[in-house]
Amino acid sequence: MTAPAQEADATETAGAAETGLALMHGVPGPGSAETRTVGGHPVVWAEVNGQTASGFHGVPLASSTSKVIEAAAEAAREARIPLVVSMASTGADITEGFPALHAWGRLAKSLASCSGVVPTLVIVDGPAVSGPALLIGLADLVVMTERSYAFVGGPVMVEQFTGIAIGTDELGGARSHARTTGVASMVVPDVEAARAAIEELLAYLPPNTDTEPERWAVTDPVDRLCPEAGEMIPASSTGGYDVRAVIAAIVDDGSMLEVRAQWATNAVTAFATVGGQPIGVVANQPISLAGTLDIPASQKAARFVTFCDAFNLPIVTLVDTPGFYPGKDLEWRGMIRHGAQLVFAYAQATVPRICVILRKSYGGAYIVMDSKAMGNDICLAWPWAELAVMGGGQAAAILRRRATPEERAEYEAEYAERLLNPYIAAERGFVDAVIEPGETRREVAAALEMLSDKREPLVARKHANTPL
Secondary structure, eight states, X not given: OOHHHHHHHHHHHHHHHHXXXXXXXXXXXXXXXXXXXXXXXXXXXXXXXEEETTEEEOEEEOHHHHHHHHHHHHHHHHHTOOEEEEEEEEXXXXXXXXXXXXXXXXXXXXXXXXXXXXXXXXEEEEEEESHHHHHHHXXXXXXXXXXXXXXXXXXXXXXXXXXXXXXXXXXXXXXXXXXXXXXXXXXXXXXXXXXXXXXXXXXXXXXXXXXXXXXXXXXXXXXXXXXXXXXXXXXXXXXXXXXXXXHHHHSSXXXXXXXXXXXXXXXXXXXXXXXXXXXXXXXXXXXXXXXOBOHHHHHHHHHHXXXXXXXXXOEEEEEEEOOBOOOHHHHHTTHHHHHHHHHHHXXXXXXOEXXXXXXXXXXXXXXXXXXXXXXXXXXXXXXXXXXXXXXXXXXXXXXXXXXXXXXXXXXXXXXXXXXXXXXXXXXXXXXXXXXXXXXXXXXXHHHHHHTTTOOOOOOOOSOOOOOO
16 A cells, blocks of 8 residues: 555544544533544544642543543544543542443443454553443553552452552552553553553554554564574573563564563563564563463463454464463462463464474463464474473373382483474474574564465354353
């Protein structure tokens, strides 16, 4: 598509959105909405906030305010452009009563109807309490400022029900949502930084599900070798390293943007570009829990995979995991259900999918991390990659549990030589190619180019039943 055509399309979509927003002109209240251009991308931008002489305060979510944001969501969906909401609200207006609740429900439905159609991004710069807290849970990406907080039931309610006194920041501060709940995709110092973060995020995304993201103008050659990616891997199979450095070596220089970086740190999810093509990257992180998969990591990766699939971002998966994290507590909390979320997300994804096995890929985690059985398009492996049901030590402990330590060591060495290499998997078609680490960027770029016109027929159905 040529630049003039893009400009014409942007004008048409903005005009359509303005037509939808015109319905709410003259509605009193602290909510506002308009079309604007953010980093060259037309969006519908809505705000719910308030400022008083004594300082910043969130505003009650009155029915009139909810109607403005509802109209913004409908305008964004009809114009097929992203929706951005900047929010600071103390919850449904208590003095207005049921009309405020009814309007909030309509707003929630409108936001849900945008899901998977247009990207929805929310800035929280103050409180997001009760209903508004649930609204940010519906968004695709949430940017919180350091002074913001969000919770369904506040400190007063917690103390009344449990007798435990708790502060606002501890209960639902931005740092808590970055580290503990995963609600915050990013935490930034102030609202100006939040707006800049929104612009940065939009650069990776298409305006809607029917289009592809715009390519970036990059100078980093796609055939650049990246030997440093392999040099970061320790000689010991149990040694740790930061997989983010491997990602940075493979993708276009300076293009990596990690989201939910502080939550479930044993999995990394990031946007990036390769040859100017925006992609999503999912990777195990060996320096956190040895890169094992637990409940938060499974949820984090599953949500990201589903988002990338909805908005036509190819997915590159970098695998280095010994398996699922074991433990009674994890199993009782539903590891089966949440592990299934990641299986489900990859199995449903129809965008181009490239898997690179960096080192370890064992058991169920091998299957879950976008294996050939899950339907990846290209599976690559580094020469020292280990693909098996389990590691040599684990296999020896189970199959030779009555053997002497010397016999176990002998079996472990034989097991490793016979099974723990990528060539066995390649012979059986589970790996498409064993490559040198320095060739990874070139091979990924070539795979993306080959898959650029990938299309899959979708079976008509109302919707799938996503695992809880």
